Amino acid sequence: MANIATRQAYGEALAEFGADERIVVLDADLSKSTKTDLFKKKYPERHFNMGIAEAGMMCTAAGLASCGKIVFASSFAVFAAGRAFEMIRNSICYPNFNVKIGATHAGISVGEDGASHQAIEDIALMRSLPNMSIISPCDAVSTRFAVKAAIEKEGPVYLRFGRLAVPQIYDENATFEFGKGVLLRDGTDVTIIANGLMVQYALEAAKILEEQDISARVIDIHTIKPIDRDIILKAAKETGCIVTAEEHSVVGGLGSAVAEVVCSEYPVPVKMVGIQDQFGKSGNPYELLKMYGLTAENIAAKAIEAMQML
Amino acid sequence: MDKKEILRLKRIATNIRKNILRATCAAGSGHPGGSLSIADIMTYLYFKEMNIDPKDPRNPDRDRFVMSKGHCAPVLYATLAERGFFPKEDLITLRKTTSYLEGHPNMKSTPGVDMSTGSLAQGLSTAVGMALAGKLDGKNYRVFVGMGDGELEEGLVWEAAMAAAHYKLDNLICFVDYNGLQIDGKITEVMNPEPIADKFTAFGWYVQSIDAHDFNQIEQAVENAKKQKGRPNMIVAHSIKGKGVSFMENQPGWHGVAPKPEECERGLAELDAYLASLDAEEQAL
Numbered sequence: 031m032a033n034i035a036t037r038q039a040y041g042e043a044l045a046e047f048g049a050d051e052r053i054v055v056l057d058a059d060l061s062k063s064t065k066t067d068l069f070k071k072k073y074p075e076r077h078f079n080m081g082i083a084e085a086g087m088m089c090t091a092a093g094l095a096s097c098g099k100i101v102f103a104s105s106f107a108v109f110a111a112g113r114a115f116e117m118i119r120n121s122i123c124y125p126n127f128n129v130k131i132g133a134t135h136a137g138i139s140v141g142e143d144g145a146s147h148q149a150i151e152d153i154a155l156m157r158s159l160p161n162m163s164i165i166s167p168c169d170a171v172s173t174r175f176a177v178k179a180a181i182e183k184e185g186p187v188y189l190r191f192g193r194l195a196v197p198q199i200y201d202e203n204a205t206f207e208f209g210k211g212v213l214l215r216d217g218t219d220v221t222i223i224a225n226g227l228m229v230q231y232a233l234e235a236a237k238i239l240e241e242q243d244i245s246a247r248v249i250d251i252h253t254i255k256p257i258d259r260d261i262i263l264k265a266a267k268e269t270g271c272i273v274t275a276e277e278h279s280v281v282g283g284l285g286s287a288v289a290e291v292v293c294s295e296y297p298v299p300v301k302m303v304g305i306q307d308q309f310g311k312s313g314n315p316y317e318l319l320k321m322y323g324l325t326a327e328n329i330a331a332k333a334i335e336a337m338q339m340l
Numbered sequence: 341m342d343k344k345e346i347l348r349l350k351r352i353a354t355n356i357r358k359n360i361l362r363a364t365c366a367a368g369s370g371h372p373g374g375s376l377s378i379a380d381i382m383t384y385l386y387f388k389e390m391n392i393d394p395k396d397p398r399n400p401d402r403d404r405f406v407m408s409k410g411h412c413a414p415v416l417y418a419t420l421a422e423r424g425f426f427p428k429e430d431l432i433t434l435r436k437t438t439s440y441l442e443g444h445p446n447m448k449s450t451p452g453v454d455m456s457t458g459s460l461a462q463g464l465s466t467a468v469g470m471a472l473a474g475k476l477d478g479k480n481y482r483v484f485v486g487m488g489d490g491e492l493e494e495g496l497v498w499e500a501a502m503a504a505a506h507y508k509l510d511n512l513i514c515f516v517d518y519n520g521l522q523i524d525g526k527i528t529e530v531m532n533p534e535p536i537a538d539k540f541t542a543f544g545w546y547v548q549s550i551d552a553h554d555f556n557q558i559e560q561a562v563e564n565a566k567k568q569k570g571r572p573n574m575i576v577a578h579s580i581k582g583k584g585v586s587f588m589e590n591q592p593g594w595h596g597v598a599p600k601p602e603e604c605e606r607g608l609a610e611l612d613a614y615l616a617s618l619d620a621e622e623q624a625l
Binding site for chain 1: 446448454468471495496499500
């Protein structure tokens with residue numbers, strides 16, 4: 031199975047589900063990169079280019095949603111969540127509109143474009159907004175689910191996609207539930223909770239740990255908000271410690287969200303693999319992932335550290 | 341418009357002005373200055389122009405109004421209450437924890453509010469989306485917008501202005517309440533947005549300039565705007581901040597300060613005297 035970028039799967043899913051006439055797609059001069067051009071080819075009358083104007087795009091999306099539309103507004107994550115943050119807050123989340131933000135090129139795997147284009151804080155920003163839901167899928171199959179869930183879910187949804195082609199984690203027939211994590215591999219000694227690009231490395235880490243007779247559970251938390259408290263607390267109780275792995279800052283992302291759940295209900299050690307409160311840089315995406323510790327080896331090492339805290 | 345009709349609208353506008361004073365006074369905070377300056381435009385739109393029904397405030401075919409300068413919620417609420425969207429008695433609950441009348445308009449809590457606003461320029465930009473939806477659905481509703489002149493200093497205004505012209509949104513009719521004052525003083529001294537009319541013309545809008553307190557001019561401008569094809573409409577409405585209350589007129593200090601009870605009484609007395617003069621005018625007809 032060829033590797034497919036989640037942004038590619040996003041564009042394909044928009045085109046697939048686009049027959050619903052309530053759906054309107056906005057882009058900010060990046061439709062060839064965000065792949066909303068795939069929707070545009072099929073439904074040109076419902077695709078609007080807003081130009082290089084992300085703030086205006088988000089408010090326009092809100093106005094369209096106020097008239098009954100389901101609006102997908104797309105740009106790179108750094109501009110969608112960052113530049114237009116206050117428009118998303120006041121004009122989309124406060125009135126609880128049906129605006130779905132298709133944010134592509136998230137994380138440092140953007141690569142050569144460098145720090146200015148690598149959103150590593152978007153989940154933290156979006157997570158802080160009331161009414162906002164967040165889905166960060168790991169492959170093409172879960173991306174298709176994410177787009178469908180966003181259409182069905184009433185209210186704003188932030189969808190986080192990557193630039194890089196990623197391996198298929200899920201079988202074509204896999205089923206998902208909005209707000210429910212997926213148990214990818216059972217284990218008893220430690221739990222690895224990941225999402226997005228890091229799910230593949232979480233599964234590899236479990237194999238590395240297996241060679242050392244450590245039984246690691248692996249969970250994909252595709253929906254970061256609302257988060258699946260049950261699957262996290264069950265893992266905390268049954269494995270006693272947790273490692274989180276995300277292509278995002280450890281400030282305010284998946285690790286923080288998991289820690290918020292366990293520390294308030296069943297405190298266990300939580301180690302976080304992610305960007306350690308610093309900006310990214312230009313470079314080959316895979317070299318960058320290694321440079322910032324977003325690897326299976328580092329996840330495995332942190333798992334052992336978490337176990338040693340018990 | 342005949343004289344009788346003008347008197348009717350003047351009377352409504354004066355009652356709206358009275359409720360702006362009462363509500364902001366009861367709240368102890370709020371924005372009376374810019375509310376008073378746009379009261380005549382609001383009166384014209386809600387009592388003469390817009391296709392709306394207080395009993396069916398979410399009708400998809402209705403005309404929309406977006407108060408882009410959301411701090412002027414007091415005039416929006418007073419107008420909606422006057423038009424029957426909710427009881428006028430509730431206006432004095434403005435800004436209270438138990439009230440549905442938020443300090444800035446919240447469409448989720450207040451009947452008749454078409455868009456939640458408060459962060460400047462976002463209202464115009466959301467109105468672009470509403471107008472675009474109207475075009476997409478082949479509906480013939482119009483989207484009206486009330487903006488502040490200081491608001492034009494926000495960069496987002498010009499993103500919206502570009503988009504409205506690009507998508508030929510002739511169903512968008514926007515008023516700039518040009519009273520010349522913002523919190524820190526004269527707009528020309530804080531950050532000069534002039535020449536306002538030329539700027540919107542250059543952005544591809546059909547621009548008219550009027551006296552914001554002359555109902556005939558408001559009507560003429562709206563009628564002209566409705567005839568435009570392929571261009572969004574900007575009506576630069578020259579107004580007096582604090583209009584109708586002598587000690588508030590042209591005073592930047594009344595931008596965001598509520599009248600104290602004795603000031604409110606003085607203002608109400610002036611507006612009542614004006615109402616009496618309108619009665620006399622009517623009798624003389």
